[in-house]
Amino acid sequence: MIRTNTNYLQLSHRYLFAEIAQQVNAYKAEHPEANIIRLGIGDVTCPLPDAAIKAMHHAVDECADGKTFRGYGPEHGYDFLIDAIMAHDFTPRGIQLDREEVFISDGAKSDTGNIGDILSTDNIVGITDPVYPVYVDTNIMAGRTIKYIPCHADNGFTGDIPTEHLDIIYLCYPNNPTGAVITKEKLAEWVNYALREKALILYDSAYEAFISSDDIPHSIYEIEGAKECAIEFRSFSKTAGFTGVRCGYTIIPKELKGADGTSLNALWNRRQCSKFNGASYISQRGAEAIFTPEGQQQVRATIQHYMKNAQLIRESLAFFGLTVYGGEHSPYIWVSTPDGEDSWHFFHRLLHDANVVVTPGEGFGTHGEGYVRITAFGTWENSLEAMERIKKIL
DSSP states (O other): OOOOOOGGGGSSSHHHHHHHHHOOOOOOOOOOOOOEOOOOOOOOOOOOOOHHHHHHHHHHHHHHHHHTOOSSOOTHHHHHHHHHHIIIIIIITTTTOGGGGGEEESOOOHHHHHHHGSSOOOEEEEEESSOOOOHHHHHHHHTTTEEEEOOOGGGGOOOOOSSOOSSSEEESSOOOOTHHHHHHHHHHHHHHHHHHHHHHEEEEEGGGOOOOTSSSOGGGGSSSTTTGGGGEEEEHHHHHTTTOOOEEEOOOTTTTTTTOBBHHHHHHHHHHHHOOOOOOOOHHHHHHHHHHHHHHHHHHHHHHHHHHHHHHHHHHHHHHOOEEEEEEEEEEEEOGGGGGHHHHHHHIIIIIIIEEEOOOOOGGGGTTTTEEESSSOOOOHHHHHHHHHHHHHH
């Protein structure tokens, strides 16, 4: 008889964003005339940077010629992209990396979920609450014990340093869903905890490009000792519009060791060689072009567009009397529901009465109840129209 992984039976019946999509589609089927504005899921609306488009067109042309055709690429990724990443994202911040420590992937979501392949299921995992659901779901699938770290306004949505032992800690800053950022001092406290407890921090830095202040860390490796206790995940999805193209990268320092002295870098390399064929040559050429002067200018324009939306949403909702967090160094705005209204109830009210889609905070965890997440990834016109509609029902 076929035996299944029964850990999957412990998952929520439906993935959060699939549940939202189903409810929105059901409403749309009943009200086909409705002009629905979607500010829930974190997908982008700006087109790819022109520099990346040109680079990918050229890469396609290369693949059309037998002399320059590319087949299977290195599982690590091509050196041309790895070198660009190190030179742009890390060396200017005083962070020195080897090529072997940078792993190109098809996105941060894949790697934050797949990293568990090289980690024992006996590890006790600390996950901030509210949280991006993938961290929780993938550890439930593996059967690990999860300890939740409450994040709320009183601790700046950065969690209190645990008094108990944890083996693995997931941190994401700028944070999804709350939009919170973490100071170097607080991040140093987390690093010191991990060093003391011989724990591993899985640091999701997918939104670092939205940071606009010099005193907020872009990388956990800006903190002394982090190379001995942290893996960092990054993505081109939200900064350069690669949600459909798929390309990101993960940093695993050679200093990282398991309890038995095994190199996590070597384990991940072995895992990738067996289970991953690498991001496409075409997508990696597109990503490389992002680091050119032309590409950087275009990416900054895209980020400024989204942050203009974020400012509009922040200021409008605060003017309407709601308590608002995030949206200053992040494309996410974390908003308290009016008069303590249930987050799913407020979601339905916005959908039905304003035809605006947001994400109910309860879907991100127990401490997300009483909030909704709104994204700044829409167009300026839709963001403005959404605020007008919300104003009417509030």
